[in-house]
Amino acid sequence: MRSVVISTLIVLVTFFNQASATTLVRVGGYPFPPYIELEHGLAKGFTVDLILQLNRLQQDYRFELVLTTPIRRHQDYQQGLYDAIFFEDPSWGWIQRNISIDHSPPFAKDDEVFIALSSKASTQSWFDDLTDKTVAGILGYHYRLANYETAPDIIASNYQMTLVNDHQASIELVLKQRTDTAIVTRSFLHQYLMANQQNARKIIVSERVDQSYQHQLLINPEHDLAIETLYQWVYRILQQEPFSNEFRRFGLELLPEVTSN
Template structure:
């Protein structure tokens, strides 16, 4: 009896492996970028993970799987062929500057980066007008407009007094603990953080000044067989579903209308 069950299970596993093997693989690079990607050791969560799972359920031609990289290493890893695509990316984040060959989708979602400080320290929006002499926390490998999209930690520290950290929570906690004057944070992450820690809403001031507004794209290897316009359309259709619409609303994200004529 047990041998028969084991044989059936082995056959099922073999069938499943053949089904996956028959699909074209799309390796999606992911790095810590909450709420889109959250990395906890080897565990991944966040918006991108949900979107990849939905893509795998929505069609049978391609299998989407995440490949872990870092913000600093992602350009090199892409060029070395370690993954095929990135979601919620912007071609201006070092890709165009390095002249890296890739396909890029039309924008499908928008987000922005703002500054935060202690209300007792900043007191008003005017405080954010001049950042000279103020220490700033930012994320290692991120491209900030105020720093001309440079990412070298020493340059950022010397020219912009920007302290590079690797944890998004820590960038905010450095402000709360008065280790830095302010931090640059992605607005969608700030929504998520303050939903988890509402007690900080009263002590932080969020700038009306925006460091950069960006429009999220999908970046895809130029030789990958999946048409970039097809992938863009699939993603856009999924993002209109109620479960993703709810997440967009929760994080203050905006869906950019899909232009049908582009495909």
């Protein structure tokens, strides 16, 4: 009986030692389909799937999702609410605010394009000059069209932009003729049209790109996990199915891996 108790204690001590040796990595995420989506209060998308696979890949770090918003994400990071953020770009307010954060090489490419009703925009030349047209965008996002300004009052007055909280809402504003055009990520547009094929012929997609961006991984430089290690893990996961298939399905491009010499 005593040997059983001792064996049990050894197992428990080993378990707790392993648990205490696991370092937490809190990953910030805000609604940004198809990377983060909220459905009935639950998060899903590429970031959620990536966190799951990172936890399966290794045992030294435990990754957890921490939800934030596009507007609050910088402040939440500076207040220590999360350690890292995926599918992000340092130029999205991080550099401008002089925030201390390490970033990986770019690993994926996406674009933001304009959409309009095909009954209004019969040719691509319609998108050449948008100065007299109303535009829908997402609150807290950085757009080249608006000189990367995020203040809602400035955007509304200077750029005739209507800001909404939901990507699908911006498309529906176009469909309901409540705005002339909307800026939509190419990946989300792929997702939307796959789910709403009846609207595909109603929408014309611009060849004009508001901005092309290269997704990176960002992490607090004081965290135990080095950005180089995180990048290697993520890239290994993204090369494997089903991630590679999903990337192609959403029109995303996996960029060549950057290896250290």
